[in-house]
Amino acid sequence: MKKILIAFGTRPEAIKMAPLYNSFRLEKELFETKLCITSQHKEMLTQVLSFFQIKPDYDLDVMQPNQNLFSLTANILNKIKNVFEDFKPDYVFVHGDTTTSMAVALGAFYAGIKICHIEAGLRTYNKLSPFPEEINRQLTGRIADFHFAPTEQAKQNLLSEHINSNNIIVTGNTVIDALLESKKILNNVYTNxxxxxxxxxxxxxxxxxxxxxxxxxxxxxxxxxxxxxxxxxxxxxxxxxxxxxxxxxxxxxxxxxxxxxxxxxxxxxxxxxxxxxxxxxxxxxxxxxxxxxxxxxxxxxxxxxxxxxxxxxxxxxxxxxxxxxxxxxxxxxxxxxxxxxxxxxxxxxxTAINPYGDGFACKRIISFMKNLDHYEKDNQVSSIL
Incomplete structure (x- = not known):
């Protein structure tokens, strides 16, 4: 059984990672899945967790008054170490371009844990726009082991940076999964x-x-x-x-x-x-x-x-x-x-067609993770040859 840690800290991350977390939780025979939040966005994050009926296993609670990027990054790095030591995950999933994602990925690298980057490969190639997100995403991409790219363009960006094509999986964006699921909830049972x-x-x-x-x-x-x-x-x-x-x-x-x-x-x-x-x-x-x-x-x-x-x-x-x-x-x-x-x-x-997916991104990610043992074995043999 593989141990999966999903980590996020902001509302956009929570929205895009909630359907993935719930998808992993349905595969209890194959994966032991836990959730770590940093609470980079405290109140807005809680709303999303409640809507998707998710309860975190770890909360780093990093929000502080007048916080800056220096203290936020250091605080996440220091606190995520304890989570890694407690749960000992095989894979850490982070999302996109937040300071949470960059710091957690860096911590996972220090701890020797494999990093899976959701929404990988987006680029402006202008390090100041968006700031600091562009560099957060690029740094995460440099140390990630597996790159779940939402589009072919994102994949091409990664290939141009000499990322191994075998480690890039085009999935669509999980935000579409979240949106379609949310519409069902709103239309059927949700009052607010x-x-x-x-x-x-x-x-x-x-x-x-x-x-x-x-x-x-x-x-x-x-x-x-x-x-x-x-x-x-x-x-x-x-x-x-x-x-x-x-x-x-x-x-x-x-x-x-x-x-x-x-x-x-x-x-x-x-x-x-x-x-x-x-x-x-x-x-x-x-x-x-x-x-x-x-x-x-x-x-x-x-x-x-x-x-x-x-x-x-x-x-x-x-x-x-x-x-x-x-x-x-x-x-x-x-x-x-x-x-x-x-x-x-x-x-x-x-009426233009949405280029970001069809609502099945999570299924594609789970399918890849289910076959990861075969993939890693084949990849190891390939690299030896």
Whole structure:
């Protein structure tokens, strides 16, 4: 029986790793699976765990007031060592580009534990955009043993960095697995006070624009330009903007200063995952600097305007499911206006095929892990020859 440790710390990681954790838990005869959270995002993480009915085995509880990347990285490294010594996993699964993933992977490398990287191979090749995520992802990729790439493009990025092709598995993105499962829960059994609040907030027959933003590189002038664009969009007819505002003061202060008390712009608190999925389904278009939303929204048929100058997800641009608008006020406004009132442009984006998967990423990952003994034996023989 293989011992699997799944580790994550932020809400996006939790969403994307929850279906994988539950899939491993169904294979109890083959895998002993435990979950370690770092609580890099404490409150938002708890909401996701509750929704997917997951209880962690370890909680590093690393959140501290005024925490910086130096202390966060050191704290995770120091605390994950105790988890490794207690559970002695054969494989550690980390996700994407967070400081949690990078630090846990580094700790696993120090401990001689094999590292499995979910959502591997995304790149901008600009170490400052997104910061620090681009370097977190590249560092994790350099020390990972197995790379579960969401797309062929991600695989090609890894091959160009001389990663062994035998260690790269194209799976699709687990966020689509999570999204499709969440839709079933919402449609069948889930009730939520946030959803009821949102339902009462929205005006019937208005085109809902959902906005999210939090990236470090957009803080300051970037968010000022974004807010100016939103003010112009709010003047268009039959439009309603809903903006769950990130709690970071560098974001929140600017947004409330620029957009508060505008009648058809609703500035609300961050939403739980199920409420956010519900709101995405109700939206007409989405404006965001988030990576995960670029992957999720196409499965819901929602065009996305990406308010960033770079993206590690070029497949979406190529597929036509997203448009890069950066933080340029005029470009954000004009592109949104075109989608709102040009039915041909809207239809083309909303019906484009999602390049990030079909909802079976977890099955592909589990299948690979089930056959890993044969793979490693064959690979060892191959390397000897």
């Amino acid at each position: 006070s946030e959803i009821q609040f949102l339902d009462s907030l929205l005006t019937p027959n208005k085109k809902i624009i959902l906005v999210t933003g939090h990236r470090r590189e957009n803080q300051g002038d970037g968010f000022i330009h974004i807010c100016e664009a939103l003010k112009k969009i709010a003047n268009l007819p039959d439009v309603e903007i809903v903006y769950p505002v990130h709690l970071n003061p560098n974001v929140k202060d600017i947004v409330y200063q620029k957009l508060n008390n505008i009648e058809n712009i609703h500035l609300i608190s961050p939403l739980s995952y199920p409420a956010f999925i519900w709101l995405m389904q109700k939206s007409y278009i989405i404006l965001t600097d988030s990576g995960g939303i670029q992957e999720e929204a196409p499965s819901l048929g929602k065009p996305v305007l990406v308010m960033r100058n770079t993206t590690e997800r070029p497949e979406a641009v190529k597929a036509g499911t997203v448009i890069m608008v950066g933080t340029d006020t005029h470009k954000i406004f004009s592109t949104a206006q075109s989608l709102l009132y040009n039915s041909s442009s809207y239809s083309q984006m909303s």
